[in-house]
Amino acid sequence: MHSGHVTIKDMARILGVAPSTVSRALQGHPDISAETRRVVRELAEKMKYQPNIVAQGLKFRRSNTIGVIIPEIVHYFFSQVISGIEDVAYNAGYTVIFCQSNEKYDREAGNVKALMAHRVEGILVSVSKETSDFQHLRDVRENGIPLVFFDRVAPGIPADQVVTNDREAACMATLHLAGQGRKKIAHFAAPQNLLIGRERRQGYLEALARAGLPFDPTLYTEADSFEKAQREVHRLIAEGHLPDAIFGTNDLTAIGAMKALISAGISVPGRVAVAGFSDSRFAEVTEPTLTSVDQHGFEMGTLATQLLLKRIHAEEKEYPFETRIVKADLVIRNSSMAP
Amino acid sequence: MHSGHVTIKDMARILGVAPSTVSRALQGHPDISAETRRVVRELAEKMKYQPNIVAQGLKFRRSNTIGVIIPEIVHYFFSQVISGIEDVAYNAGYTVIFCQSNEKYDREAGNVKALMAHRVEGILVSVSKETSDFQHLRDVRENGIPLVFFDRVAPGIPADQVVTNDREAACMATLHLAGQGRKKIAHFAAPQNLLIGRERRQGYLEALARAGLPFDPTLYTEADSFEKAQREVHRLIAEGHLPDAIFGTNDLTAIGAMKALISAGISVPGRVAVAGFSDSRFAEVTEPTLTSVDQHGFEMGTLATQLLLKRIHAEEKEYPFETRIVKADLVIRNSSMAP
DNA sequence: ATGAAAGCGCTAACAG
């Protein structure tokens, strides 16, 4: 009992039997006599023996562990995803090593290294905003470790993916605004180096086209935070380009816009309708409540983990990679009602 | 290269040297010749050798891993805490195993077992609402594994703790409402089997006493969710017991109350002032913005992890346990302005 | 039915 943990050897010594006997008794091996089994199990109980799963892992070359790399856990969406991941992993007897990249490339690369060193059996990752070199992720694959991307994928890396139908959902949201009779629909977009930013913008443009509305460059701007959205609203007002609807690339952006409008005395949705993306819990709480797109984070997490475990347990690792789309839903609330 | 991972043995065989030589070369042991070191390192580089930290751990009886058990990650507060935990752990070269109890006792006990089996060097835990038997946590201590509680502690277990000054902060919030001229201050409380629920209630009562206000049982009720708060507001209105202020035991409760009031045509803060607890990102986003108590989740996470690592690395494990209080701040916003 | 031995990957005495 040197390190505080009881080992099989400890128990073997006490009982005057071989370690292998104890091991077998514990696993209910048929060769072991009922009596021995009873004695061993009683002692294990009494000494609070906990099998060392790490040592087992070394033996079987398995760690019963998967790794997750998330940009920032404090976003509701990501916290939902990891909740789904943990849930599936727990029920499958897997343990989750949690890493945060903080949207930094260096940190992400460090996380990958740490996970590999710990011999995780697979990795779930949503790539950081800063990452443009993907060698560290390619290394994972070259080591034969299964990789699953969720939400933010790295281009050109062979791996399963779980994503949202961003383009379609953005299109849906914009069409909804158009359907409420809005003609001058603005888009507050995410940076265009992010796939997600491009996709949502595309959806917006597609919706304009489908609704027969012209694209007005003065109503398109990159602004993807609460503060930036407020600034942009003030600018639009000052320049006399007030739209009659705003589609924000995420909820905080939409809410920032909404608040700026309201505090400028512009009614929402009366004068300007607003819709967001990535249904956060915020949406139910604002005044008016915010129309937004629900990405189903929890389900993305569970699905991604199922794909990962499936690949981990597959005999033949090389079956084709899957891209699964978790369809987002438009949740219509008060901020986008007809005027 | 059996399992996809390069081992020291693999490299030794290729170079025709002993495994120990490779091991030493890799660690920069002074005995090894510059030439050998170079050759070994080059090969390691080329083969993308990743040290198996698990095997190292077996050798040294260390896992470089700590475990975290959190009730539900989707709460902003808890996501902040775990962000702080991950940050400190990462910088200390530790890996974090993440578990969620989902507020269930069984799950929490299962989490503890899994963490012990993985030989984590220490555990950070915030106990689930359902937990009233603490034997699983006592087992952790009896195995000599350091334990640190954050936010929600288990009574009578020897461990370091990081908590909020709930009572004081609740008192502060209530006094603030009184200071705005409110006389009939209601409290929507958490279940009283939770220490936090009791503490916040105590703070509320203390503030009433200090402000010379009587305690009115009709203005006290257990309601700790968005929906319950809305129901309670409707009940208070129906029964003609409308308070002129409400202190909610958490932000969602406060916001639920606020929304119910507003939709009943009762102005906030004009007619009823509202304050919450555990400053979530919600608070900045509601209309009016919500006065609330900021619990500094990130700092609680970093501090708890520092305490844990300190104990893990201590020669003498038995120094006195610390209880550290991370002082909460009252953040005054619009929902509690004077009428 | 049980024991002895070997090995998972790594490192540290202990020899040379």
Place this chain on the structure above:
DNA sequence: CTGTTAGCGCTTTCAT
């Protein structure tokens, strides 16, 4: 300077 050996905790042949 480098190799040999043993052992961390566990399991599994192979003996007996």
